[in-house]
Amino acid sequence: MTIQTVASRPFLDQKPGTSGLRKQVSVFKQPHYLENFVQSIFDSIGPLSGQTLVLGGDGRYFNRQAIQIILKMAAANGVGRIKVGKSGILSTPAVSCVIRKYNALGGIVLSASHNPGGPNGDFGIKYNISNGGPAPEKITDAIFARTQVIDRYSILSALDVDLDRLGETQLGGMTVEVIDAVADYQALMESLFDFDRIHTLLASGSFRMCMDSMHAVTGPYAHGIFETRLGAGLGTVQNGQPLEDFGGGHPDPNLVYAHDLVERMFGIDPLDFGAASDGDGDRNMILGSRFFVTPSDSLAVLAANATLAPGYKDGIAGIARSMPTSEAPDRVAAKLGIDCYETPTGWKFFGNLMDAGKVTLCGEESFGTGSNHIREKDGLWAVLFWLNILAVKQQSVEQIMRAHWQTYGRNYYSRHDYEGVESDRANTLITQLRGATSSLKGKKFGSREVAYSDDFSYTDPIDGSVSTKQGVRIGFTDGARIVYRLSGTGTQGATLRLYVESYEADVAKHAQDPQDALGDLIAIADEVAKIHALTQMEKPTVIT
Ligand code: VG1
Numbered sequence: 001m002t003i004q005t006v007a008s009r010p011f012l013d014q015k016p017g018t019s020g021l022r023k024q025v026s027v028f029k030q031p032h033y034l035e036n037f038v039q040s041i042f043d044s045i046g047p048l049s050g051q052t053l054v055l056g057g058d059g060r061y062f063n064r065q066a067i068q069i070i071l072k073m074a075a076a077n078g079v080g081r082i083k084v085g086k087s088g089i090l091s092t093p094a095v096s097c098v099i100r101k102y103n104a105l106g107g108i109v110l111s112a113s114h115n116p117g118g119p120n121g122d123f124g125i126k127y128n129i130s131n132g133g134p135a136p137e138k139i140t141d142a143i144f145a146r147t148q149v150i151d152r153y154s155i156l157s158a159l160d161v162d163l164d165r166l167g168e169t170q171l172g173g174m175t176v177e178v179i180d181a182v183a184d185y186q187a188l189m190e191s192l193f194d195f196d197r198i199h200t201l202l203a204s205g206s207f208r209m210c211m212d213s214m215h216a217v218t219g220p221y222a223h224g225i226f227e228t229r230l231g232a233g234l235g236t237v238q239n240g241q242p243l244e245d246f247g248g249g250h251p252d253p254n255l256v257y258a259h260d261l262v263e264r265m266f267g268i269d270p271l272d273f274g275a276a277s278d279g280d281g282d283r284n285m286i287l288g289s290r291f292f293v294t295p296s297d298s299l300a301v302l303a304a305n306a307t308l309a310p311g312y313k314d315g316i317a318g319i320a321r322s323m324p325t326s327e328a329p330d331r332v333a334a335k336l337g338i339d340c341y342e343t344p345t346g347w348k349f350f351g352n353l354m355d356a357g358k359v360t361l362c363g364e365e366s367f368g369t370g371s372n373h374i375r376e377k378d379g380l381w382a383v384l385f386w387l388n389i390l391a392v393k394q395q396s397v398e399q400i401m402r403a404h405w406q407t408y409g410r411n412y413y414s415r416h417d418y419e420g421v422e423s424d425r426a427n428t429l430i431t432q433l434r435g436a437t438s439s440l441k442g443k444k445f446g447s448r449e450v451a452y453s454d455d456f457s458y459t460d461p462i463d464g465s466v467s468t469k470q471g472v473r474i475g476f477t478d479g480a481r482i483v484y485r486l487s488g489t490g491t492q493g494a495t496l497r498l499y500v501e502s503y504e505a506d507v508a509k510h511a512q513d514p515q516d517a518l519g520d521l522i523a524i525a526d527e528v529a530k531i532h533a534l535t536q537m538e539k540p541t542v543i544t
């Protein structure tokens with residue numbers, strides 16, 4: 001086995017987005033493309049000698065090949081040990097868990113999350129640091145800078161490693177340890193939630209649930225935890241076999257893409273509880289019988305009921321939510337007398353707050369919820385948390401949600417995505433909006449008056465780093481908000497995200513359809529940004 005040094009030239013488009021580098025498979029398959037990025041990671045994270053790294057992916061097309069390349073490059077770069085998930089599978093939360101449990105230097109996750117997979121789909125790679133969380137901008141900026149000048153990479157000439165057999169093998173001077181993908185993660189979940197109580201609920205026969213893994217990474221985790229350990233019975237998990245192309249689907253757990261689940265939960269004879277997770281297992285959607293829980297409300301409910309789960313029985317230190325997420329969690333924090341932090345979009349902004357002990361629960365409107373048990377959002381964790389609450393309260397999802405609104409009021413909320421917008425048009429829209437924000441204050445739209453308008457900027461309270469241009473927001477005097485931003489995870493054209501929120505204290509008005517309750521705000525959002533004229537799209541592609 002010899003170490004080869006391969007001459008290479010920079011690819012100029014390797015700038016990580018909201019969550020790592022995501023490109024079409026055809027881009028990743030160009031000679032040296034993956035290798036350049038991996039070498040840039042290795043060159044940016046300090047001495048590797050004797051260090052442990054964690055490696056795994058969501059099982060999408062190109063996962064196995066990429067893992068073999070990365071193993072050989074890690075060996076050539078002096079890494080001491082790599083823990084890799086069996087068959088190359090590890091969910092994003094499992095990688096975070098394993099990094100923390102074994103004090104690894106960091107980990108590499110191969111995933112484009114909710115983006116479609118297969119030869120014509122997307123692939124992605126992200127680096128997580130020793131706290132188990134996504135690399136902060138300081139590190140992703142360093143990796144990007146390295147990609148711009150890289151002229152060689154190192155790789156071991158060796159046979160492929162057998163990824164389907166548990167145990168250790170040597171690759172040059174490096175030990176490759178193929179680990180059970182589920183065991184460490186399941187043990188962590190068991191330490192947080194009342195598995196006995198959830199078992200009693202699920203095995204009772206009177207409570208029926210469905211977990212839709214959308215042919216993505218959580219399949220093995222969900223089979224093991226819900227069916228085998230918690231007695232929910234075979235068939236509880238649907239689409240539980242990870243497939244390289246996710247069965248042709250879009251592994252995004254929302255009302256549009258998780259249609260198999262939606263049919264069961266909103267059809268005749270609906271189940272009591274339904275949940276879905278995304279490509280890499282860090283997102284979740286929670287449904288009750290003919291009832292949808294918005295992710296923002298889900299975070300608020302978990303915070304309000306946290307002490308019902310053993311892992312949080314002493315209460316929570318604080319909450320953090322991304323800026324476009326609704327203010328429902330803020331109301332719970334206020335009542336609990338704890339802080340609620342507002343960060344830019346992307347889980348990397350929560351890491352410092354959790355490390356400093358300032359927050360316990362975090363969430364994003366995009367179906368991401370999690371806590372300081374790891375440093376990533378965690379889909380199955382959220383599902384288990386809900387089950388723990390349901391098992392204790394013995395109420396339906398809808399009853400819990402309605403009681404919550406009764407106490408705190410309801411934050412009507414919706415996100416409209418305009419996917420596949422031509423990049424120039426999307427950039428024009430945002431640039432014009434930025435220009436308009438300064439003159440909006442005091443302006444009246446129907447009964448609403450603008451209280452403030454700006455492009456969100458965040459100063460990290462722990463390390464002082466500043467992140468600018470994180471989304472244009474318009475706040476009204478009655479607390480309603482409109483937010484616009486461009487997606488940082490897409491691979492083709494641009495995606496405009498419009499977020500609208502309006503607070504309603506009156507219980508008698510809590511049964512409206514959010515699209516109706518938010519109708520005037522949606523119209524104002526278009527009037528201000530000229531969405532339809534500029535995108536040339538009649539309506540959003542996805543509404544959640
Ligand atoms: C989206 C979501 C964001 C999330 C990110 C990564 O980003 O809006 O909340 O953190 O995806 O999640 P963007 O830039 O497209 O809006 V995942 O599950 O795709 O790793």
Ligand code: CO
Pocket residue numbers: 113114278279280281282283
């Ligand atoms: Co994801």
